Amino acid sequence: MEFDYVIVGGGSAGCVLAAHLSEDPGTSVCLIEAGGRGDSLLVRAPALVAAMVSGRPKLNNWAFRTVPQPGLNGRRGFQPRGRALGGSSAINAMLYVRGHPSDYDDWADLGAEGWSWDEVLPYFRRAEGNTRGADALHGADGPLAVRDQSAPREITQAFIAACETAQIPATEDFNGPSQEGAGLYQVTQFSDGPHAGERCSAAAAYLFPVMGRANLTVLTNTLTEKVVLEDGQAVGVQAKGRQIRARREVILSAGAFGSPHLLLLSGIGPEDELRAHGLPIAHALPGVGTNLQDHLDHTLSWHSRRPDVVGLNPAGLARLARAAWQWRRDGSGAFASPMVEAGAFFRSQPGVTRPDLQVHFVIGIVDQHMRKVHLANGYSAHICVLRPESRGSVGLQDIDPASPPRIDPGYLSAPADLATMMAGVRRLEAIMEAEALAPWRGKRLYPHDGSDAGLEADIRARADTIYHPVGTCAIGRGDMAVVDPELRVRGVQGLRVVDASIMPRLIGGNTNAPTIMIAEKAADMIRGVG
Numbered sequence: 001m002e003f004d005y006v007i008v009g010g011g012s013a014g015c016v017l018a019a020h021l022s023e024d025p026g027t028s029v030c031l032i033e034a035g036g037r038g039d040s041l042l043v044r045a046p047a048l049v050a051a052m053v054s055g056r057p058k059l060n061n062w063a064f065r066t067v068p069q070p071g072l073n074g075r076r077g078f079q080p081r082g083r084a085l086g087g088s089s090a091i092n093a094m095l096y097v098r099g100h101p102s103d104y105d106d107w108a109d110l111g112a113e114g115w116s117w118d119e120v121l122p123y124f125r126r127a128e129g130n131t132r133g134a135d136a137l138h139g140a141d142g143p144l145a146v147r148d149q150s151a152p153r154e155i156t157q158a159f160i161a162a163c164e165t166a167q168i169p170a171t172e173d174f175n176g177p178s179q180e181g182a183g184l185y186q187v188t189q190f191s192d193g194p195h196a197g198e199r200c201s202a203a204a205a206y207l208f209p210v211m212g213r214a215n216l217t218v219l220t221n222t223l224t225e226k227v228v229l230e231d232g233q234a235v236g237v238q239a240k241g242r243q244i245r246a247r248r249e250v251i252l253s254a255g256a257f258g259s260p261h262l263l264l265l266s267g268i269g270p271e272d273e274l275r276a277h278g279l280p281i282a283h284a285l286p287g288v289g290t291n292l293q294d295h296l297d298h299t300l301s302w303h304s305r306r307p308d309v310v311g312l313n314p315a316g317l318a319r320l321a322r323a324a325w326q327w328r329r330d331g332s333g334a335f336a337s338p339m340v341e342a343g344a345f346f347r348s349q350p351g352v353t354r355p356d357l358q359v360h361f362v363i364g365i366v367d368q369h370m371r372k373v374h375l376a377n378g379y380s381a382h383i384c385v386l387r388p389e390s391r392g393s394v395g396l397q398d399i400d401p402a403s404p405p406r407i408d409p410g411y412l413s414a415p416a417d418l419a420t421m422m423a424g425v426r427r428l429e430a431i432m433e434a435e436a437l438a439p440w441r442g443k444r445l446y447p448h449d450g451s452d453a454g455l456e457a458d459i460r461a462r463a464d465t466i467y468h469p470v471g472t473c474a475i476g477r478g479d480m481a482v483v484d485p486e487l488r489v490r491g492v493q494g495l496r497v498v499d500a501s502i503m504p505r506l507i508g509g510n511t512n513a514p515t516i517m518i519a520e521k522a523a524d525m526i527r528g529v530g
Contacts, residue, residue: 002245003030003217005526006237008224008262009254010035011087012202012512013499016127016519017251019143019206021526022216030217030246031207032224032239035060038084039208043091044198045327046189047320047335052091053080054370060084060091064257064404071390071412077464078369079407081255085208085220086201088255089512092467093340093360094187094199096146098124098175099507099514100354110504111477113485115521123520124513131191137176143209144516145200147191149341150332152184155309155379155440156341159361160184162434166427168346179508180355182344188512189336197331202516224254225401227266227495229282234495249494249526253519256469256501260289260394261405263473263482268492277396283491287480289472292392293506294409295358295384296417297466298425298459300432301365303442304377310339310364311377339363344431345386345508348423355508356386357424359431360466365445369464379440381432383424384466386508389414394472409465421463422455468511473501486525487518498522 005021007014010033018031042048042059055063055078064079082088101117108116125139131147134140160170163182171181188200195204211218219239227250228236228243236245252259263269267282269289274281310316320335327335340362345355365378392410397403412418433441446462448454473482473489481490483502489495500515507514523529 001030001242002247003028004246004248005029005251006244006246007031007251007253008237009033009087009252009258009499010085010203010207010218010220011082011253011255011499012089012515013519014253015086015202015205015207016516017253017498017523018216018218019210020520020523022210022213025215028215030219030244032219032222032237032244033085034221034223035083035085036220038086038090038201038203043084043086043201045324045335046094046199046338047323049091049093049339050370055080056371058083062404064407066407066409069409069411071410071460072463073460077409077411078371079257079465079469080369080467081257085218086203088467089188089201090199090203092512093338094189095185095338095340095510096175096188096513097185097509099509100179102354103505103507107475107504110475111481111485112475112504115475115485120517120521123517127516127520130186143205144188144202145190145205146186147189149184149187149338150197150336151334152337152341153308153363155304155306155363155437156184156361158436158440159342159381161436162431163344165434165436166431168344168431174343174345174509179345180347182342184342185338185340187338190331197327197336223401224262225265227262227268229266229492232283232491233493246494249496252495252497253499255499256292256472257394257405257407259497259499259501260472261396263288263489264396265399265401268489273395277399279399285482285489285491287474287476287482289394290391290480291471291474291504292394292409292469293388293390293471294392294411295386295466295468295506296388296411296421296463297382297384298421298463299366299380299382300425300428301367301380301445302378302432302440303445304379304440305442306440307377309377309379309440311375312373313375313377316377337363346427348420356420357383358386358509359383359428367445378442381428382466383421383428385417385420385424387506388417390417409469411463412460418456418459421459422452425455425459468506470500470503470506470511473497474504475502476504487522496522496526
């Protein structure tokens with residue numbers, strides 16, 4: 001099999017690339033995905049995200065684990081990642097968040113020329129089909145459906161009111177002129193037509209509408225084993241023991257864990273890592289797998305005295321069943337909820353120039369990524385440090401391509417991250433104890449004794465990811481840079497990386513919309529547009 005472009009990974013970036021590169025009928029494209037089609041009811045129904053994120057069973061989810069984390073009492077963290085067309089956009093909470101504009105100016109300062117805010121904004125706008133309409137910051141005609149939530153709960157509005165009592169103002173748009181504030185998240189969800197109320201994954205937005213193109217081949221349930229190199233050039237990949245050749249380029253879009261893993265399996269990476277596993281060194285590139293950054297998250301949960309939240313008790317399940325019928329009928333109601341209905345961005349202390357903490361407010365109890373189930377009605381609030389100083393790495397456990405990568409996020413290895421997290425939790429606790437939430441407030445899960453030592457112990461005992469790993473094939477300057485600003489792997493012809501792994505620094509927000517933006521911009525680079 002031979003194509004012009006071979007794309008590895010049918011996630012958020014891969015779907016965008018496959019759709020754009022195949023717009024030219026004279027260009028052949030092969031998209032290879034290790035998982036399935038990503039179009040089942042589990043993916044399409046927003047409320048059913050809870051059934052996938054836990055990884056029990058592994059439904060559309062790689063369900064990775066980290067190595068033991070010293071900063072988290074030696075616990076192994078859990079890392080859900082999407083394994084289906086659409087990637088993690090098939091199993092996420094659908095939140096449309098770009099981060100702070102200054103994040104992208106930081107990228108440019110770190111050597112990512114061409115990736116400043118003014119230079120990436122057109123690609124955010126091109127992707128976006130926002131029902132609010134177009135303006136200087138938003139697009140209305142893009143393939144990615146973005147909308148306001150159809151039926152946020154009363155408790156969600158109470159959370160926003162509670163934030164206002166804590167001097168966090170209400171905001172209508174986290175992607176507007178000012179990110180700071182509390183409000184409802186916009187979501188990537190279809191608002192009308194036959195798919196009204198369904199999740200708009202990257203596959204649903206970009207790939208499914210063009211699957212019939214004669215020049216586009218999509219291979220699912222196909223694990224890529226390595227990149228095939230000849231004379232320093234990528235000429236294809238090996239998958240299921242056969243070669244799939246690329247006349248122009250191989251593009252890795254396997255994510256912050258998958259892309260460095262595949263480079264290492266191909267002999268591209270740090271020499272000591274490759275030698276440790278007996279792999280021949282095809283190209284020494286010391287930055288591969290380094291610079292891993294993630295948003296460490298801490299969760300506060302309460303039982304609810306009112307039933308208008310999510311509970312897994314008989315009455316709650318009956319309400320969900322009725323909501324499911326309403327959703328199937330017209331795409332509205334509680335089953336269309338992202339479950340993470342509201343949030344907030346705020347600063348840990350007055351001298352901070354931009355929000356460094358983010359809150360996700362959930363209309364149910366979330367404990368250990370839904371791996372620990374509570375039957376009671378309840379609600380939760382998650383808080384994460386947006387720009388952690390801690391750094392980790394991705395490596396090999398062994399040379400079997402089917403083995404998961406070795407993931408070490410290095411959580412809380414930088415002391416400043418713990419201090420920022422503790423400041424954020426203190427403020428979040430005050431918000432959650434505000435009068436606005438009193439009608440719902442019942443018993444708190446996992447209370448601590450109120451001391452700094454007690455709070456630190458609680459964070460180290462329970463904190464884990466909020467699912468935003470980036471940085472392991474970063475743009476940059478110097479020997480540790482993996483890709484150049486055109487996302488070409490340094491020192492290897494015909495090979496690019498296009499996904500969240502290229503971010504030199506983690507952005508201040510959720511990472512799905514930025515990943516789609518990266519692929520939009522990369523598509524123009526590859527085609528020589530602009």
